[in-house]
Structure formats: C-alpha cells, structure tokens
Amino acid sequence: MLKSQKHLFHLDPDVHYLNNAYRGPQLKSSEEAGIASIIQQRNPFQLKPTDFFDGVDSVRKLFGKLVNCESSDVAIIPSTSYGFSSVLKNIKPKIGGKAIVVQDEFPSGYFSIARWAKENQTYVETISPDPASISKGESWNSALLEAIDAKTSVVLISSIHWMSGLKFDLEAIGAKCRQMGAVFIVDGTQSVGAMPIDVKACQIDALICATYKWLLGPYSLSIAFIGEKFHQGIPLEESWMNRVNARDFGRLSEYASDYSPGAARYNVGEAANFVLMPMLQASLKQILDWTPTAIQEYASSLNRPFLDFISHIGGKTEPAPFLAQHLFAPLLPKSINSADLKKELEANQIYVSTRGEYLRVSINVFNVAEDVSALMHVIEQQL
Numbered sequence: 608m609l610k611s612q613k614h615l616f617h618l619d620p621d622v623h624y625l626n627n628a629y630r631g632p633q634l635k636s637s638e639e640a641g642i643a644s645i646i647q648q649r650n651p652f653q654l655k656p657t658d659f660f661d662g663v664d665s666v667r668k669l670f671g672k673l674v675n676c677e678s679s680d681v682a683i684i685p686s687t688s689y690g691f692s693s694v695l696k697n698i699k700p701k702i703g704g705k706a707i708v709v710q711d712e713f714p715s716g717y718f719s720i721a722r723w724a725k726e727n728q729t730y731v732e733t734i735s736p737d738p739a740s741i742s743k744g745e746s747w748n749s750a751l752l753e754a755i756d757a758k759t760s761v762v763l764i765s766s767i768h769w770m771s772g773l774k775f776d777l778e779a780i781g782a783k784c785r786q787m788g789a790v791f792i793v794d795g796t797q798s799v800g801a802m803p804i805d806v807k808a809c810q811i812d813a814l815i816c817a818t819y820k821w822l823l824g825p826y827s828l829s830i831a832f833i834g835e836k837f838h839q840g841i842p843l844e845e846s847w848m849n850r851v852n853a854r855d856f857g858r859l860s861e862y863a864s865d866y867s868p869g870a871a872r873y874n875v876g877e878a879a880n881f882v883l884m885p886m887l888q889a890s891l892k893q894i895l896d897w898t899p900t901a902i903q904e905y906a907s908s909l910n911r912p913f914l915d916f917i918s919h920i921g922g923k924t925e926p927a928p929f930l931a932q933h934l935f936a937p938l939l940p941k942s943i944n945s946a947d948l949k950k951e952l953e954a955n956q957i958y959v960s961t962r963g964e965y966l967r968v969s970i971n972v973f974n975v976a977e978d979v980s981a982l983m984h985v986i987e988q989q990l
C-alpha cells in the first residue's frame with residue numbers, strides 16, 4: 608500500500624490539512640515546473656512554435672490516461688463553468704423536455720443548466736434523497752434513475768456530491784441516459800484524480816474538472832473530456848490555435864475553415880498557458896504514478912478509525928457502498944455545537960470545511976494518522 612507522500616509537498620508541517628476538497632496543496636514537482644517556466648519566459652526568442660502545442664498535447668494525453676479516453680477527446684478550459692457552457696451550447700432540447708440536477712449541486716453546474724433550460728424552454732427537475740431513509744445514497748441514486756425518462760434532454764451531476772462525498776452510480780446513470788437519449792454531463796472536480804473513473808464504462812458525454820483540488824493542479828486551469836457527441840459542435844470562441852493549420856505559423860492567415868479534430872475546438876484561447884500547463888503536467892504524472900485506486904486505499908486506511916469513532920459517539924456517516932474514501936461528511940451528535948467546534952479546530956490548526964449541516968473532511972496522500980487523531984481529539988473534547 609502507498610505510504611504517506613507528505614515529503615513531496617511543501618505543506619506547513621504544523622497544520623492538519625484535512626481540506627483537499629477546498630484546495631489541493633502544491634506538489635514540489637509542480638511548483639518547480641511552474642518556476643522553471645516563469646524563468647524560461649525571460650527570453651522569448653527561445654520560444655519555438657512547437658512550445659505552443661507540446662505542453663497541451665502532453666497534458667491531454669495524461670488526462671486521457673486517467674479517465675480512459677483518447678487525448679483528442681480532451682479540452683483545456685479555464686474553469687468548470689466554461690466547460691459546462693461549451694457543451695450545453697451544443698445540446699438541442701427535446702420539445703416539452705426536462706433537465707435533471709441533484710439537490711445542492713455545485714453552483715457553477717446549477718447556474719449553467721438553469722440558464723440553458725431557461726433559454727430552451729426546458730423544465731429543471733431537482734432530485735433529492737429520501738430524508739427518512741438510512742442510506743441517502745441508495746434512495747438518491749434510485750430516485751435519479753427513476754427520473755431519467757424519454758423526456759430528459761440532459762443530466763448534469765457531480766461524480767460525488769461536493770458537500771458530503773456521497774457517490775453517484777455513474778455507470779447505472781450513464782446507461783439510463785443512453786437508453787433514454789439524454790446527454791450525460793459529469794462534474795468530476797471532487798473525485799477525478801483521487802478516485803478511479805472510466806468515461807467509456809460510464810457512458811459519460813462530457814466530464815468537466817477543475818484541477819486545483821484532486822488533480823493537484825494550479826488555480827484557473829480546468830480540463831474536460833468532451834465526447835464524440837460534441838465533436839461537430841460550435842465552441843464558445845474562435846482561437847487561431849484550434850484550427851487545423853495552427854502549427855504552421857507562416858500560413859495562419861490562410862484561414863483554415865476546419866477546426867482541429869476531436870475536442871480541440873473547445874480549447875480556451877491561449878490554451879498553451881506557459882506557466883500553469885507544466886504545473887498540471889507534473890501533477891498528472893505524479894497522480895498516474897500513485898494511481899487513484901491506491902489513493903482511495905490510502906485514504907481508507909486513515910479514515911477507518913475516524914468512521915468508527917463517529918459511530919461510537921453516536922454520529923452518522925453514509926453506509927459503505929456510497930461513501931467516497933477521500934471525502935466524507937459525518938453528521939455529528941446534536942450535543943456538539945458546530946460554531947464552538949469550528950473555533951476549537953481553528954485553534955488547533957485543523958483545517959476542514961463546513962458545508963451546510965456537514966463537517967466535510969477530506970484526506971489525500973499528504974495526510975498522516977496524526978491529522979485524523981488530532982481531529983478526533985478535538986471532537987471528543989466537545990462532547
């Protein structure tokens with residue numbers, strides 16, 4: 608099993624950072640790649656035409672490996688909202704149809720689908736779990752599957768819920784979408800990198816990910832798998848870099864009418880992003896080396912005592928099949944005052960997030976058992 612990888616990060620050794628779901632810390636290798644690239648920019652005469660494309664090509668290939676798609680199906684985008692708008696712009700609504708989201712979907716996804724629905728006279732159906740059921744995951748997944756019908760134009764959900772880490776059954780949802788002729792869009796921001804995903808097995812049409820969390824990338828750089836359904840679509844903008852003749856700098860004004868093949872037409876302008884791209888490249892290489900499966904195993908080894916502790920003190924967590932190992936949100940016993948707890952956690956340099964009624968804990972390979980025991984200790988004191 609993977610051992611702690613803390614030595615590969617510059618994280619402050621005095622803190623217990625259980626908040627990768629907020630922002631992943633920078634890998635040393637990623638930081639070095641970014642600094643080297645800044646220095647390289649001192650001398651623009653060294654910049655070759657191929658440099659505008661090589662970094663992007665490499666990152667597309669690495670991400671393709673991670674999610675099981677061709678590199679030509681990958682697009683470089685600046686944010687998830689950009690990715691959602693890029694694909695939604697190319698979805699034709701069914702007449703009298705509906706779009707599906709889940710309750711408390713992340714706002715970038717929710718607002719994107721709400722706008723598309725308004726512009727396309729489509730109703731948005733929000734699916735919630737049964738509040739009375741013991742396993743929210745089971746009731747939420749079955750409600751979702753039931754809701755996807757012949758009227759559904761599009762389903763937009765996160766791979767795991769960003770507030771609680773609850774897992775959605777992407778394979779079953781993707782199969783139902785395919786059966787009903789609905790487009791399946793997934794926000795992978797809170798799981799891709801830390802949990803395995805296969806866009807083919809899940810029949811996902813577009814997988815949109817911010818990189819600054821579980822992909823350990825820099826802020827302002829996101830990435831997407833954009834499948835065949837969109838390969839003839841119209842992008843949000845017209846960058847010279849996305850045309851078939853872009854690599855031939857002498858012929859750029861022989862305006863090529865064809866876009867580069869696959870998802871490349873959706874690359875944001877100036878996708879080369881000379882400083883951020885090498886940082887993401889270094890992170891993706893490292894994640895592929897660790898593997899998402901091993902990251903789940905490592906997170907599981909750290910969270911086990913914590914989950915036992917939560918049930919021992921009368922708290923609740925989602926049952927196993929719907930529980931992500933790297934991000935979860937226990938419901939604490941009512942006797943704990945969440946404002947007091949938050950204050951005490953901060954005083955002890957323990958970083959977690961509060962999202963709605965949840966205490967969101969997230970674990971990655973830089974965490975160690977002491978981070979989790981420090982958290983348990985503070986919770987115990989609040990009982």
Ligand SMILES: Cc1ncc(COP(=O)(O)O)c(C=O)c1O
Pocket residue numbers: 628685686687688689713715765769794796797817829
């Ligand atoms: C599920 C999810 N999607 C997307 C984002 C970031 O969105 P954007 O790239 O639009 O800023 C976050 C950030 O917390 C998130 O949790």
